[in-house]
Amino acid sequence: MTQGEVINALARRRMLAAWMAREIVPHEAGMRAWLARARVSAEDIDELMQEAYCQIVSLPSVDHITAPRAYFMASLRHMMLRRIKRAQVVVLDAIGEIENWRDENIISPEDEAGSRITCQRVMAIIATLPERCRRVVELRKIEGWSQKDIAAHLGMSEKAVEKQVWVGVRAIRAAWANAEAQSAQRMDQTEFSAGRGR
Amino acid sequence: MNPALEHDHDMAARFVARMDGESWSEADEAELQLWLDGGAGREGLLLQIHAAWVAATPVAQEEVVEEAPAAPAFWRRRGFLGAMAASVAAVVGAGRWLDARSSFATRVGEIRRVPLADGSVMTINSGSELTVRMAKSSREIEIAQGEAWFDVAKDAARPFTVAAGKVRARAVGTAFSVRRRETGVEVLVTEGVVESWSEEDESLRLRLVAGERALLSDTAVVHHESDRASAVDRSLAWRSGMIDLNGTSLSEAADEFNRYNQRQIIIADSAVADEQFDGLFRINDPQGFAEAVKASLNVGIDESDPRVIRLVKSK
Numbered sequence: 427m428t429q430g431e432v433i434n435a436l437a438r439r440r441m442l443a444a445w446m447a448r449e450i451v452p453h454e455a456g457m458r459a460w461l462a463r464a465r466v467s468a469e470d471i472d473e474l475m476q477e478a479y480c481q482i483v484s485l486p487s488v489d490h491i492t493a494p495r496a497y498f499m500a501s502l503r504h505m506m507l508r509r510i511k512r513a514q515v516v517v518l519d520a521i522g523e524i525e526n527w528r529d530e531n532i533i534s535p536e537d538e539a540g541s542r543i544t545c546q547r548v549m550a551i552i553a554t555l556p557e558r559c560r561r562v563v564e565l566r567k568i569e570g571w572s573q574k575d576i577a578a579h580l581g582m583s584e585k586a587v588e589k590q591v592w593v594g595v596r597a598i599r600a601a602w603a604n605a606e607a608q609s610a611q612r613m614d615q616t617e618f619s620a621g622r623g624r
Numbered sequence: 625m626n627p628a629l630e631h632d633h634d635m636a637a638r639f640v641a642r643m644d645g646e647s648w649s650e651a652d653e654a655e656l657q658l659w660l661d662g663g664a665g666r667e668g669l670l671l672q673i674h675a676a677w678v679a680a681t682p683v684a685q686e687e688v689v690e691e692a693p694a695a696p697a698f699w700r701r702r703g704f705l706g707a708m709a710a711s712v713a714a715v716v717g718a719g720r721w722l723d724a725r726s727s728f729a730t731r732v733g734e735i736r737r738v739p740l741a742d743g744s745v746m747t748i749n750s751g752s753e754l755t756v757r758m759a760k761s762s763r764e765i766e767i768a769q770g771e772a773w774f775d776v777a778k779d780a781a782r783p784f785t786v787a788a789g790k791v792r793a794r795a796v797g798t799a800f801s802v803r804r805r806e807t808g809v810e811v812l813v814t815e816g817v818v819e820s821w822s823e824e825d826e827s828l829r830l831r832l833v834a835g836e837r838a839l840l841s842d843t844a845v846v847h848h849e850s851d852r853a854s855a856v857d858r859s860l861a862w863r864s865g866m867i868d869l870n871g872t873s874l875s876e877a878a879d880e881f882n883r884y885n886q887r888q889i890i891i892a893d894s895a896v897a898d899e900q901f902d903g904l905f906r907i908n909d910p911q912g913f914a915e916a917v918k919a920s921l922n923v924g925i926d927e928s929d930p931r932v933i934r935l936v937k938s939k
Contacts, residue, residue: 430848432653436643439674440825441844446675479675480668489807548680566644567681572827573645584645592641598680599637601675 446482449494453604457499464506474509477504494587549602563591632666635659638864645659646827669873687797707904728765729753730770733908735862743777744784747863750801750884771803790842793820793832800832801860808841811857821849871900874917874935886931889914893937896921 427486453473461471478501482488491497552563565571575590577584636677638658642648728748730736736748743757748754752770759765761781765772767788775793776784784793786795786802791809797818802809811820813832821829824842832838837859838848861868862884869877875897878889883906891897899921905913914933916926926934 429650432648432650433845433848435653436648437828437844438699439643439671440678440828441841442671443678444824444843446671447679447681451675451679476665476668476672478668479671480665481666483671529879551680570681570826574647584813586644586648588641591644592638595637595640595673595677596634597645598675602676 431497440488442483442488445488447478447492453495457502458575459505461498461502466506471510474502474505481505539600551598552594554601557598559590559597563586563594566591566594581611632663632669633673635672636666639670640674643674661938677805716935725755726758727753727755732886735907737863740777740821742782742799745775749773749774749862765802767802767804769804771801771810773799773801773860775799776816789824791820791840792823793818808839810837810839812837814857814858814860826828846929848855860908863909867905867907867913869903869905874899874901874921877901877913878935879905881905881913884908885910887911888932890932890934892926892934895937896935897925 458471458475462468463476466474478498481501482498488494509620548567550561552567555563562576565576565579566573571579573584573587574580582585639652639659642652646661657787660670671837693726711786727735728738730748730750730752732751734750738746738748740746740756742763744763745763746756748773752772753768754770754772755766755768757766759782763779763782763784765774765784765786767786772786774786774795776798783794785792788802788804788809791811793800793809793811795816795818798818800811800812800813800818802811802813811818813834813836815834817834817875818832818833818841820830820838820841822842825844826841826845828845829839830838830845830848836848838845845853858868858870867877867880869880872880875891878891887910889910896917901917903913903916903921904915910933914935917923920939922938924936924938926936
């Protein structure tokens with residue numbers, strides 16, 4: 427691989443991650459809630475999500491996707507139906523839910539509002555990190571410094587900064603998964619109580 | 625989470641942390657490829673964790689909430705601009721000391737040389753719109769549409785920066801062109817060194833030397849070519865009123881002519897659209913080009929509509 431190819435491969439990964447961060451990540455909790463309503467287990471939701479992300483990576487380009495959220499949900503729905511066809515025991519409830527999935531607007535704006543990754547939420551996650559890691563992540567994510575500049579400023583090696591970023595990446599990932607699970611649970615409960623009230 | 629999955633998460637997070645830095649190397653790329661090939665679904669996991677990390681940027685979040693970067697109202701009145709005779713050089717807002725902002729637009733087919741106050745010269749290509757802002761410590765050009773070539777006067781104290789969308793190209797004393805395309809922003813260097821990057825992702829800084837060309841999107845280096853000095857010269861043939869084709873596909877060549885001429889070339893025979901074509905043509909002579917195509921690719925010319933030249937299957 428030449429240096430140019432390495433740069434291109436990295437640039438493509440960064441571009442895709444930025445696109446997903448912008449178009450899909452803000453809707454992820456809503457999508458998980460939607461899957462949970464179809465009685466998909468938390469573990470299966472994780473798998474489906476990962477599979478849908480894989481599908482995006484396999485595309486030669488995402489430029490043609492004009493409605494990313496609808497596209498992503500259609501792909502989840504497709505994978506879900508394929509799973510059900512393979513499964514020997516079919517839960518009728520699940521089929522009913524999935525049949526109703528045609529409308530991508532099934533996630534209400536209220537659901538969305540509750541699941542948005544707000545600035546405060548990010549700050550709250552960062553605030554819980556261990557001291558050394560918190561300083562590095564704050565400089566990187568809030569001040570927008572490069573890892574190199576952070577290393578020079580804090581008198582650390584670049585490798586040590588990278589290590590702290592690694593801890594930060596894991597923490598943010600975990601906090602996300604946690605928040606999504608909670609939000610999915612909350613929406614499920616809301617729906618349950620609404621159902622009883624009828 | 626089972627231990628194997630947890631380990632995968634850890635590894636993915638480690639690669640994301642390294643990609644977040646500035647020292648991604650060939651060895652890193654090889655190591656990542658090896659890991660990705662080692663288990664199904666790792667590509668998806670990596671993207672998931674990468675996207676979560678990128679999303680956790682308070683600043684990026686604000687950008688998501690905002691509308692797409694709004695173009696100044698001036699640029700939206702395309703029809704109004706197009707209707708104006710010849711070139712427009714209106715001083716839109718002259719503010720502080722030495723801080724004058726001028727806007728320029730060229731019509732289809734018009735190529736214009738504009739000397740700037742600092743001694744630099746810019747040559748604006750057909751159908752372009754741009755703004756020039758000369759300040760005490762900076763020289764800034766913003767391309768809203770189209771392409772321009774810059775011969776920059778040396779002035780180390782006032783960096784010369786060209787912006788097109790979120791992509792930036794900066795030079796001290798050099799000659800280069802910036803073209804805003806649908807797929808990204810193309811930067812071509814004819815002399816000296818230009819540094820280019822995207823406001824979206826500063827880590828994508830790229831140094832381009834004479835003879836190099838790069839296509840940058842807001843978030844990625846899409847294409848990077850070097851040692852193609854002759855190709856760079858060819859791409860800038862428009863400065864002398866020529867179009868220089870060298871192995872260019874017929875559809876691309878037609879697009880080039882259509883950029884400069886009201887009379888549009890339409891390729892009605894899709895079978896020849898990808899045929900490659902060589903030759904040096906006058907920019908304002910689509911007819912001459914069509915005749916040459918007719919002779920070498922054995923296609924017919926339909927001129928029943930005076931506004932277009934249709935290349936059709938020969939009977």
